[in-house]
Amino acid sequence: MSRVFITGSSTGLGLMTAELLASQGHKVVIHARNANRAEDAARSLPEAEAVVIGDLETIAGSTSVAAQVNALGRFDAVIHNAAVGYREGHRVTSDGLPHVFAVNTLSAYLLTALIERPKRLVYLSSGMHHHVDANLDDILWKTRRWSGSSAYAESKLHDTMLAFAVARRWKDVLSNALEPGWVPTRMGGPGAPDDMDKAHVTQAWLAVNDNSDAHVTGKYFYHLKQMKPNRQAYDAVLQDRLLAICAEVSGVTLPA
Template sequence: MARIFISGSSTGLGLMAGELLAAQGHRVVLHARDGARAAQARAALPQAEAVVEGDLETVAGMRTVAARVNDLGQVDAVIHNAAVGYREDHHLTADGLPHVFAVNTLSAYVLTALIDKPARLVYLSSGMHHHADAHLDDILWQKRRWNGSNAYAESKLHDAMLAFAIARRWPGVLSNALEPGWVPTRMGGPGAPDDMDQAHRTQAWLAVSDDPAARVTGRYFYHLKPMRPNPQVQDAALQDRLIAICVACSGIVLPD
């Protein structure tokens, strides 16, 4: 059975994916921002192997989470689920970075770079990415007036770009992205119309399934089916620029 780490999994889709994987007999490592959320996660999924604590808002916190995952031993898959939503006001982290960019984009990059390379990587994007522009010339929102919805959509585009960049750079790793649908989680809101029962299944499937349809790399999915992503996702030059920005913001170089 596989061992899977899921970032941002004390509640919501991350916890739901953990519950599904644990029910299938896999070893699940959850992640929570702080002690209170960690206790909540342990109560919700007592069969989880561990709950890693650490705040992904800062580069130091990202480093801590990656180190704690590595201390537990090799994982077979990482599901990059951690995110803040589209209603976020503009504020800067202790590193001077927009909060949405730090949590949604940079933490996925840093955890990818620092967690011992697994066999599979899964990145959660969003249907909102289809209409976004990567805006790599102003990824830190220094020139534009803040728009939380646009910032979120851009960050989810970045996550898909990271997935495809890793698929290209690490051919021995299966790296894919997906959108779970607009579902009524705390982030999505009570009026979200998509199927909650399907929202967590694709990421779990991509993380562990022996189905040939899941053993692919550099693909984008929605409800277990391949989907065409925003064309920018597949632009290698944009992928490389995004990686370079993440290196500059974090000081962490992606391993070969």
């Protein structure tokens, strides 16, 4: 059985993924933004090994989460599920960053860099990433007029780029990305048309399954099937630029 850490797992797809893995006999550590959410999550999934608490909106918060995870020992897989949605207004964090970028892009980078390297990494993207540009020249939205949906879609492209950059650099890690579908979570909204029963299955499968279809790296999935992501996700030059931007903003470099 595997040991898995899942970010943003006090509610929604993250909690559903944790519940599925726990039901299969895997050890699961979940993550909540604050103590109240942690209490709710612990009640929802009492079999969880632990609940890590920290707000991924800040560099300090992400750094704290990574330290707490490392203190628990090594994990077989980390699922980067935490995100804010596509209807967000423009808000700047205490680090001076757009909060959509801070949570969706930078925290995934920081946790990847700071958590002791697992055997597998899984990054949640979105179908919205297919139709945007990475916009690395204005990743912090300093010159463009804010669009919550574009900021979200770009961040999900960044997550896919990060997954592929890690796959390229860390040959001993299986690193993949997926889209769960547009499902009726709190983020997706009640009118979302995709199948909720399938939305959490692929990330759990990629984290623990040993069949040949799941034992791959640098791939993109939708409902257990490989599919093509936005072509920019494959661009190694763009991947390296994204890593350099995240390193400059955070002061943390991805280990070689």
